Amino acid sequence: MAKKINDKVLEASWPLPENDQISSAIPTKSMDFKGSRYYYNKLEEDLKKRVYVMSVTTWLNCVSKGIGFNMWLGNANSYKDAMSYANERAEIGNMVHAMCMWLIWGKSVDTSHGWYNADEAKINPIPNESKLRLSAFIDFFDEYKPIPIATEISLYTDNKEYPYAGTADQIMMINGETWLVDIKTGAKYPKEQQLQLTAYKLLYDLLYGDITGCIDRVACLYLKKNGKYELKEYKFVPEEWNNLIEFGKYYFSDMRGTMPKVKEPEELPVIYTLKKEEEENEDATE
Numbered sequence: 001m002a003k004k005i006n007d008k009v010l011e012a013s014w015p016l017p018e019n020d021q022i023s024s025a026i027p028t029k030s031m032d033f034k035g036s037r038y039y040y041n042k043l044e045e046d047l048k049k050r051v052y053v054m055s056v057t058t059w060l061n062c063v064s065k066g067i068g069f070n071m072w073l074g075n076a077n078s079y080k081d082a083m084s085y086a087n088e089r090a091e092i093g094n095m096v097h098a099m100c101m102w103l104i105w106g107k108s109v110d111t112s113h114g115w116y117n118a119d120e121a122k123i124n125p126i127p128n129e130s131k132l133r134l135s136a137f138i139d140f141f142d143e144y145k146p147i148p149i150a151t152e153i154s155l156y157t158d159n160k161e162y163p164y165a166g167t168a169d170q171i172m173m174i175n176g177e178t179w180l181v182d183i184k185t186g187a188k189y190p191k192e193q194q195l196q197l198t199a200y201k202l203l204y205d206l207l208y209g210d211i212t213g214c215i216d217r218v219a220c221l222y223l224k225k226n227g228k229y230e231l232k233e234y235k236f237v238p239e240e241w242n243n244l245i246e247f248g249k250y251y252f253s254d255m256r257g258t259m260p261k262v263k264e265p266e267e268l269p270v271i272y273t274l275k276k277e278e279e280e281n282e283d284a285t286e
Contacts, residue, residue, distance in 0.1 A: 024154035039165035051158040052262040136229035146172035155203035177216040
């Protein structure tokens with residue numbers, strides 16, 4: 001892990017080698033449980049010792065996305081159709097995020113190779129929309145000339161004062177300041193996204209502030225399907241985020257005030273066989 005990276009990147013030129021970017025303090029995995037997403041330490045194999053922390057985006061579910069989102073959902077043929085479309089948009093976002101990360105590491109992206117969809121277990125072509133959004137990212141890089149500090153870095157702690165977790169897309173040095181940048185390929189939800197960025201800054205400063213210094217600015221980088229981009233800076237609003245967490249404890253808890261307890265799904269066997277007759281006989285004689 002790089003030390004005192006602020007001093008280093010001020011004199012560096014892009015690309016900063018991948019192994020010189022800071023790595024996650026605690027590598028994490030995520031899982032869905034009863035409609036909520038949780039993070040946990042993937043190195044902890046003992047299920048009894050695992051600490052499951054609800055994702056920032058799950059906490060944000062107690063905030064309405066507004067009338068526009070509600071109208072879109074209400075006008076869909078069915079909830080299933082709406083979720084199918086949402087999953088298609090999520091795949092676009094995933095592939096754009098991955099290609100941006102590849103570029104940041106100083107590597108080229110060959111879109112002719114397609115995109116592997118893990119849910120469908122097949123390679124899908126990369127649509128022009130994704131290519132245009134990737135071009136927008138390149139234009140952003142050419143204009144701002146950021147120096148990457150961290151990519152897809154885990155924001156997780158088992159400190160009970162921080163009952164939320166997430167993953168920061170990009171930590172970058174721009175004009176001598178440290179930016180936390182979240183890449184967006186979907187619609188703007190300014191207040192929700194401001195809260196998300198605030199939560200990420202709180203976690204980043206706690207976990208990595210002593211290495212890189214605390215985050216100076218937070219922003220969303222909107223990569224648009226017409227090949228344009230917008231870097232939108234947001235205010236840091238910790239009081240509002242903490243108020244949401246307090247309300248969320250009521251929203252997500254049961255009527256007794258108890259928050260959900262995550263239970264890992266039972267791991268079923270991989271190989272199945274029928275007992276042989278002699279084994280059954282041996283069992284009967286014992």
